[in-house]
Amino acid sequence: MKMRFRCGCGNVFNGTEQTTVCPGCGRPLDLNNCGAIQVYRMGNMVGMAVGMGIYVDEMPFGHLANKESVRLVVPYGTHKLHMTLSTNRNCNDPMITITPEAPVAFCKAHISGGFVAKIVIEPANPQDMPPC
Numbered sequence: 001m002k003m004r005f006r007c008g009c010g011n012v013f014n015g016t017e018q019t020t021v022c023p024g025c026g027r028p029l030d031l032n033n034c035g036a037i038q039v040y041r042m043g044n045m046v047g048m049a050v051g052m053g054i055y056v057d058e059m060p061f062g063h064l065a066n067k068e069s070v071r072l073v074v075p076y077g078t079h080k081l082h083m084t085l086s087t088n089r090n091c092n093d094p095m096i097t098i099t100p101e102a103p104v105a106f107c108k109a110h111i112s113g114g115f116v117a118k119i120v121i122e123p124a125n126p127q128d129m130p131p132c
């Protein structure tokens with residue numbers, strides 16, 4: 001399972017369930033009271049060579065390639081998920097709530113075509129998600 005972390009120092013990095021320390025500053029990660037948002041970028045011809053930018057609560061959370069999925073480790077609570085594609089910041093910005101009872105939220109993102117493309121993030125079922 002590919003997991004992505006954001007340390008208090010601002011470092012964003014990929015890891016696994018075994019990751020306990022930030023490779024940037026060496027501090028232990030505080031993973032108590034954390035869950036995850038699993039995001040799957042559905043395959044799409046539009047902008048397929050370009051990584052989508054991921055933002056949680058306005059903070060950068062790395063990139064997502066075409067057909068890639070990743071688990072973003074976030075604290076319990078409600079978070080705004082925003083994605084960009086190159087200079088396109090037109091996104092539906094869903095609010096996603098992570099709780100101890102439902103610690104992982106599943107979302108899929110796609111680009112809705114048209115004259116002005118829009119990035120649409122919608123809830124997904126675990127069985128819709130490819131392994132990551």
Ligand SMILES: [Zn+2]
Nearest residue numbers: 007009022025
């Ligand atoms: Zn750090």
